[in-house]
Amino acid sequence: GDSVTQMEGPVTLSEEAFLTINCTYTATGYPSLFWYVQYPGEGLQLLLKATKADDKGSNKGFEATYRKETTSFHLEKGSVQVSDSAVYFCALRITQGGSEKLVFGKGTKLTVNP
Amino acid sequence: ETGVTQTPRHLVMGMTNKKSLKCEQHLGHNAMYWYKQSAKKPLELMFVYNFKEQTENNSVPSRFSPECPNSSHLFLHLHTLQPEDSALYLCASSRASGGHGELFFGEGSRLTVL
Numbered sequence: 001g002d003s004v005t006q007m008e009g010p011v012t013l014s015e016e017a018f019l020t021i022n023c024t025y026t027a028t029g030y031p032s033l034f035w036y037v038q039y040p041g042e043g044l045q046l047l048l049k050a051t052k053a054d055d056k057g058s059n060k061g062f063e064a065t066y067r068k069e070t071t072s073f074h075l076e077k078g079s080v081q082v083s084d085s086a087v088y089f090c091a092l093r094i095t096q097g098g099s100e101k102l103v104f105g106k107g108t109k110l111t112v113n114p
Numbered sequence: 115e116t117g118v119t120q121t122p123r124h125l126v127m128g129m130t131n132k133k134s135l136k137c138e139q140h141l142g143h144n145a146m147y148w149y150k151q152s153a154k155k156p157l158e159l160m161f162v163y164n165f166k167e168q169t170e171n172n173s174v175p176s177r178f179s180p181e182c183p184n185s186s187h188l189f190l191h192l193h194t195l196q197p198e199d200s201a202l203y204l205c206a207s208s209r210a211s212g213g214h215g216e217l218f219f220g221e222g223s224r225l226t227v228l
Contacts, residue, residue: 004156034216036219041221042221042222043118043120043204043219043220043221043222044157044204044206044217044219045219046216046217046218049216089157101147101159101162101170102159102217103159104156104157105156106154106155106156107156107157
């Protein structure tokens with residue numbers, strides 16, 4: 001079935017370090033791909049998305065490129081800030097029964113130290 | 115303000131209690147979802163409603179009973195829960211079809227079952 005695998009956390013970085021969180025997926029067809037972020041005590045928020053192969057989603061300095069050949073959607077940021085500390089979820093969209101559902105990875109907790 | 119409001123934010127209940135979680139969305143969406151978020155596990159989709167009709171029940175135990183009186187409101191009625199049901203319950207909404215599958219989440223209801 002459709003699934004998402006993302007790197008195990010937690011990830012701890014110093015401020016201004018480079019961030020990569022790996023995400024690979026298994027899906028029939030060509031799903032849309034998403035990264036969601038969950039800040040402490042809050043619900044999930046959409047960070048970025050890509051809807052077809054080779055698309056690059058970007059937001060708040062984060063980027064991810066939809067790679068069909070490697071079935072990947074890795075999240076990157078060139079210089080992280082303390083405020084980026086959160087849990088990051090990779091997800092893919094499937095359409096079933098007339099509604100859209102997201103299948104999520106387990107989440108990767110990021111802590112950025114000053 | 116995410117457009118999706120959940121109440122209560124925190125709930126403690128005994129195994130013999132009956133309580134309800136409420137979700138309201140102000141985004142004009144027609145699909146609503148309940149997800150369960152437990153520590154160290156992927157988000158689990160519980161229920162999907164599309165135009166007030168339940169289109170997905172992901173093998174959820176009957177002690178969880180959803181209700182969707184209209185496209186803007188979603189409830190999760192709880193009775194005779196178990197301690198392992200303690201989790202963060204997230205409500206989300208989206209357009210029923212088309213678009214690119216973005217879900218908008220509430221901040222969650224943190225449930226503790228004693």
